[in-house]
Amino acid sequence: MQKMSVNQCPCCPDDRLKRLEVRESQVVAERFQQLNRKKYGGYMSGWEGELSLQLFQCAGCGHVWHAEHPDQESLFGMYAHGRRMRVTSADRPPTNRMCREMRQFARLVGARHLDQGLLDFGSGGGRWSVAADLAGFQVTAYEPSAARVPSQSRIRQITDLRELEGAQFSAVNLEQVLEHVPDPMGLLQTIKSLMQPGGVLRISVPDICKHLNGTWLEDYPFNGREMHIMSPFEHLHGFTRKSLISLLARSGWRIVSGFDLISASPLLFSRYFLSSAGLPISRTLLFVEPQEC
Numbered sequence: 001m002q003k004m005s006v007n008q009c010p011c012c013p014d015d016r017l018k019r020l021e022v023r024e025s026q027v028v029a030e031r032f033q034q035l036n037r038k039k040y041g042g043y044m045s046g047w048e049g050e051l052s053l054q055l056f057q058c059a060g061c062g063h064v065w066h067a068e069h070p071d072q073e074s075l076f077g078m079y080a081h082g083r084r085m086r087v088t089s090a091d092r093p094p095t096n097r098m099c100r101e102m103r104q105f106a107r108l109v110g111a112r113h114l115d116q117g118l119l120d121f122g123s124g125g126g127r128w129s130v131a132a133d134l135a136g137f138q139v140t141a142y143e144p145s146a147a148r149v150p151s152q153s154r155i156r157q158i159t160d161l162r163e164l165e166g167a168q169f170s171a172v173n174l175e176q177v178l179e180h181v182p183d184p185m186g187l188l189q190t191i192k193s194l195m196q197p198g199g200v201l202r203i204s205v206p207d208i209c210k211h212l213n214g215t216w217l218e219d220y221p222f223n224g225r226e227m228h229i230m231s232p233f234e235h236l237h238g239f240t241r242k243s244l245i246s247l248l249a250r251s252g253w254r255i256v257s258g259f260d261l262i263s264a265s266p267l268l269f270s271r272y273f274l275s276s277a278g279l280p281i282s283r284t285l286l287f288v289e290p291q292e293c
């Protein structure tokens, strides 16, 4: 395992960072080991000695991140060893909300008179891919962790990005993926190279602001039952709406206009408006398109 250090905000140019107060190291190390045994079958044994579990926060955009994390290959190994914390069926169908959101996305892309080819980037258990398929998209599901890919006949499934060489999509879905990746700016630039002109990226991340209160670090990194919002090393990033918008702008993306959204779906627009007004919605959802050079 190789150690990666991050000493600057990954999202904005502000260089003022603060160290967040985590418990004394012995308690944190024991909780980390409990997480390691329960969730990852011991795959991360010893990491607490090699990696700091310190969290940083940007004074400018509020973004929270791990001061140190393992390299990408080790993270893939960690995911491959991860077990579900709750007992759920592996083949659950998408929820009504997922299907509704994908229909709204299909209308937004369809209004641009583009084809309906969608890349579900980091498709995980595949439920969003199925919802996109039901909404009329021709879906390609990319999931690097091969163990997680279910079999869905109509959906093209790939585990290696090289299989997409030369491909261009009118829609990309990035659902709760960006908070897991070591280099979110690099990923957003890769996705930009896969977009058709006028294509739309739908991006959703948990909103760290909904978790920040006086006690949010008391049970970090693990309380014995549920994953922490900054669980090492699943969530490498705690995005705020401000940090996500800043990262997108620096990676060459701009937000789709409110006019386009309201034309495609008044319901979608109203949700979008409530979220931007800071109402308590636990995730940030944005639709963006590549900036013209």
Ligand SMILES: [Zn+2]
Residues within 6 Å of the ligand: 009, 010, 011, 012, 013, 014, 058, 059, 060, 061, 062, 063, 243
């Ligand atoms: Zn920042």
